[in-house]
Amino acid sequence: MSLEIIIGNHQQAVDIPETWLTVLEQVAAEAAALALVHAALDDSPLLHLATIEVALVDDATSERVHREFMNIEGATDVITFHHGEIVIGVEVAKRQAADYAEPLPREILRYLVHGLLHLASHEDDQPAARTQMESAQEAIVATLWTAYLAERLA
Numbered sequence: 001m002s003l004e005i006i007i008g009n010h011q012q013a014v015d016i017p018e019t020w021l022t023v024l025e026q027v028a029a030e031a032a033a034l035a036l037v038h039a040a041l042d043d044s045p046l047l048h049l050a051t052i053e054v055a056l057v058d059d060a061t062s063e064r065v066h067r068e069f070m071n072i073e074g075a076t077d078v079i080t081f082h083h084g085e086i087v088i089g090v091e092v093a094k095r096q097a098a099d100y101a102e103p104l105p106r107e108i109l110r111y112l113v114h115g116l117l118h119l120a121s122h123e124d125d126q127p128a129a130r131t132q133m134e135s136a137q138e139a140i141v142a143t144l145w146t147a148y149l150a151e152r153l154a
Contacts, residue, residue: 003032004051007112011058014090020105020153024112027148028054031109031140035116038136044121045082052119054086054112062089078111086115105153106145113140 005028009016036046057065062075065087069079077096079087088111097107114137124130 003029003049005029005032005054006051007054007056009056009090011056011061011090013058014094014104016056016090016108020108023149023152024105024109027109027144028052028112028116030148031113031144032116032119034140034143035113035120035136038117038122038140039120044119045084046116046119046121049084049119052084052086052116054088054115056088056090056108059089059091062087062092078115080115080118082119084119086112086119088112088115103153105149106141109144109149110137110141113137113144 005025007021007025007028009021032046032052036044039046059075062079063073065079066072066074066076069081075089075092077089077092088108090108093107093111094104096102097104100107114133117133117137122129122133122136124133
């Protein structure tokens with residue numbers, strides 16, 4: 001699988017060091033490969049993408065995208081489009097990281113993996129599917145964080 005994942009910081013509400021973006025991009029292809037191991041369908045959108053663009057956005061942008069494309073009010077953690085775009089709400093990530101005593105880059109990694117799992121055809125709109133997706137998500141996050149990121153981003 002030859003996949004390019006580009007992560008761009010499109011907000012100024014939360015300080016995101018450039019090194020975080022670089023390191024996350026470096027492990028993103030591994031995250032995508034692990035997401036495919038957990039693919040919900042044999043023909044998931046992730047198999048057909050050459051590029052995935054990840055946009056880190058503020059609450060206002062997250063809320064606008066959430067409302068426009070999902071008809072849901074309020075900022076959210078991650079929105080995934082099957083054409084290969086993942087929108088991550090970094091202000092949501094910052095709040096959630098604080099609530100769960102997680103490092104912010106690990107929470108951002110969690111949202112990246114969540115988006116990749118959606119591209120691997122996972123859904124989280126039903127309780128059983130959500131449980132299966134969260135299990136795969138947390139296994140991938142733990143693997144990548146321990147193997148590649150804990151020392152570089154914590």
